[in-house]
Amino acid sequence: MSKRPNILFINTDQHSWDALSAHGNPYLHTPNIDEIHRNGTSFRQSFCTDPVCAAARSSWATGLYTSETGVPFNGGYLHSEIPDLGQVLSVNGYNVFHCGKWHVPGRNVRESFQTLYYGKRDIGAGGAAYYDSASTHAVADFLTNYNDDEPFYLQIGYVDPHDVCEYLHNHEEKWIPNPLEQGTVSEDDLPPLPENFDYDAQETVLHRVCRRVDDALIHAAILKGVRDWDEFHWRYLRWNYYRFIEKVDAEIGRVMAFLRATGLHENTLIIFSADHGEACGSHQMFQKFTLYEESVRVPFIVACFGDGIAVEKDRFDEAHFVSGVDLFPTVCDYADVSVPEQVQGMSVRPLAEGREVPWRDYAYIESNYWGRAIVTEQYKYVTEYKPKEVEDFSPPGPDAEQLGLAQLFDRQNDPRETENLVGNATYSEVVKECRDKMLAQEAKLHRQQITHPSPKRVISNWGERLRTYWEHSR
Amino acid sequence: MANSNTQHWSFDYNYGSQNPQFAQELLQTLRGYSREVDARQTQVGQTIKHVYNILPNYWRGYSRDDTEGPLSIGTATVERSKDDNLWRYSVQYENTTSGENLRIQFHCSDSPYRPLMDSWRVDARNSGEDAYSQLTCAGHLTVDGEVKLRINDTEIAAGTVDASAELTCNWALFDVIPALAQTIQTSNDGVHIAVLEDLEQLRPKSRLGSLESIQTPIRLDGYYLYGTGLLPSYWWLDAHGDTAIVSTFFETLVLKERIG
Secondary structure, three states: OOOOOEEEEEEEOOOOOOOOHHHOOOOOOOHHHHHHHHOEEEEOOEEOOOOOHHHHHHHHHHOOOHHHHOOOOOOOOOOOOOOOHHHHHHOOOOEEEEEEOOOOOOOOHHHHOEEEEOOOOOOOOOOHHHHHHHHHHHHHHHHOOOOOOOOEEEEEEOOOOOOHHHHHHOOOOOOOOOHHHHOOOOHHHOOOOOOOOOOOOOOOHHHHHHHHOOOOOOOHHHHHHHOOOOHHHHHHHHHHHHHHHHHHHHHHHHHHHHHHHHOHHHHEEEEEEEOOOOOOOHHHOOOOOOOOHHHHEOOEEEEOOOOOOOOOOOEEEOOOOEEHHHHHHHHHHHHOOOOOOOOOOOOOHHHHOOOOOOOOOOEEEEEOOOEEEEEOOOEEEEEEEOOOOOOOOOOOOOOHHHEEEEEEEEOOOOOOOOOOOOOOHHHHHHHHHHHHHHHHHHHOOOOOOOOOHHHHHHHHHHHHHHHHHHHHOO | OOOOOOOOOOOOOOOHHHOOHHHHHHHHHHHHOOOOOOHHHOOOOOEEEEEEEEEEOOHHHHOOOOOOOOOOOEEEEEEEEEEOOEEEEEEEEEEOOOOEEEEEEEEEEOOOOOOEEEEEEEEEEEOOOOOOOEEEEEEEEOOOOEEEEEEOOEEEEEEEOOOOOOEEEHHHHHHHHHHOHHHHHHOOOOEEEEEEEOOOEEEEEEEEEEEEEEEOOOEEEEEEEEEOOEEEEEEEEOOOOOEEEEEOOOEEEEEEEEEO
16 A cells, blocks of 8 residues: 555635635735645535534534534534544544644644644634744744654644634724725725625524624624725725735745645645635625625635645536535545544545545535525525524424525526525425425434533523514514 | 724724723833934944834734733834944844744845845744744845745745845835835835745735824824735834834734834
8 A cells, every 4th residue: 555645734714715816816816725726626616514613613623514513603612522533543543733723612622633833822713913924834844844654634724814804803993994095005906896795685584683683693893883884995805805815825835835845745635725705795794604605615625736646636626515524534535544433524535536426416504503504506595493492402403394584596697696586486496405405414414412501601692682583573 | 983092093903892901002102112313313333223012903912811911912123233235133023922932133235125135034933832842944035036945954935026126024114114204105106115024925016105194192104015915014103213103914013112
């Protein structure tokens, strides 16, 4: 058997799938991630499991959906008995390392991985400006010193472009003039408003209560700030978002350069992805926490800069639906390590090698504990569970009777998700098919009751707010 | 959104619980520093040192539980001396959030643009608990304008600078902006430069422009640095030409001491 490969999983944070030059975006320059794409296969139908950091990362770590991991939002706690990728690889002969952002509450990264760098104050949600450069230093030091016979698995968690959240927080309590009034950029410098700047008035109750109402459950202070924005503020948000991405792209460039310079690139598999995307003005929304495309669709590239690992290069895979749960089994496949029985994901290795294998025809996504979506080639179906009358802290589903409002979008004819087709009788059968597909997927999950008091408090508080909204809207 | 504590949108951060402590500490630091000497009248052999207090723009330097004590999360010191036609810079940057402390040494030609010369060195130390403890990154500029970086005897290319561009370092901007202040203010399109950020990241398309003047209590003239791959940073000079405030995206440096 040939030597098992080194595996380098590079992840960025809050990075939408199309915010790359390689994907045709003209408003930013990402030569280094583009180079990864040129040396590998980019899966264009790649979706996070849950559009928020901790939840999505709990899926990377375990290969499970977030209603299974115990981390259905940032305040969750990973169920203690679920093995993580570091644990599985390390007992199977891999040296496992972590550098940068982890953000899987309930699991001490230092117990599952050797940490190269994790901040003086442990890295939490944001802070790329403090942490990303140091992470690159740590990885450069590691790569230029690695001489072990055993292969390594190294995951690098870059924080950018998540710092766009801090850009937004800065608008909470003070007025910042738009960039034209500042005199810093011209209108020509700014990306246009997104085509889908308007939003659907029939969004789910969950989405309204979490993100739209005055006292929204998530970042209401930012919402209050951006309500005073004009067109140029929104366009400047996009301009800044792309600069954050360029910044992290440069960090990745240095890592790639040292990988090549050390010769390790020949036998190192590179996986690049992001935990979730960024709304960036689409649907007049910011950050993540939504089931719209910009928030849930992420890059996923499998590459090798050398010839030591068979990977189809410079190729877009448009056909296969990839999910955050697939990272775990993909890494195990390349590492020749058995996958724990409960893992939901599938290895993308055969796809990256250009082989046809049976594959799922949809992506399944959860959000904010009660939110759900199914994405197929033609449609996206978004819905929600109503909060239970008496909360038992078991993640909801599958239960058709408990479903609340829904949205249906035609991805082929309306890729920006501007027209909700749920109320259109022509699509009633499509809605039913999507709903059935979602319920069937949920029937395969191994949900566990949330037991940690902190997420239980969140579920109780949020559930109460949702129940109140439902009652008032009758 | 107007706030009575607001000094200027580019540096007055008051997120959540730290309001209004940020403005208080910023002004307190500003009032305290000594400003007798004009940096532009520096003589050969003289050493000038500026010491900056680092204030976090967000969440008390990412330790939200720490609600007591000063906001400061570290110190940045920029020291330079002139030796014939050469400026020798030594920068120390200590940050208690990242835990990575940098000592940066580089040389520049004696021009308002402070072009980088020959070689430089970045010594990094991590005071955190993890495997990465220290690192030296040595760099140099080739005659063809290529930036080379070397770590642990492994060398990489970090980009190429166009022959027409003036390549400087962000830590030299403390002198470049005062020296070019008039030029920046009178230029319609700003002043174009190339920046090697922290002596490692090449930002070949960068631009210096001017903002308005404000009274904080002291008069400050504003400038900005924009560019591809750069988050905007805002630079405020006092009447003596000292860089009194630098607000980058994530932190604000406030001049607390000037020696020399």
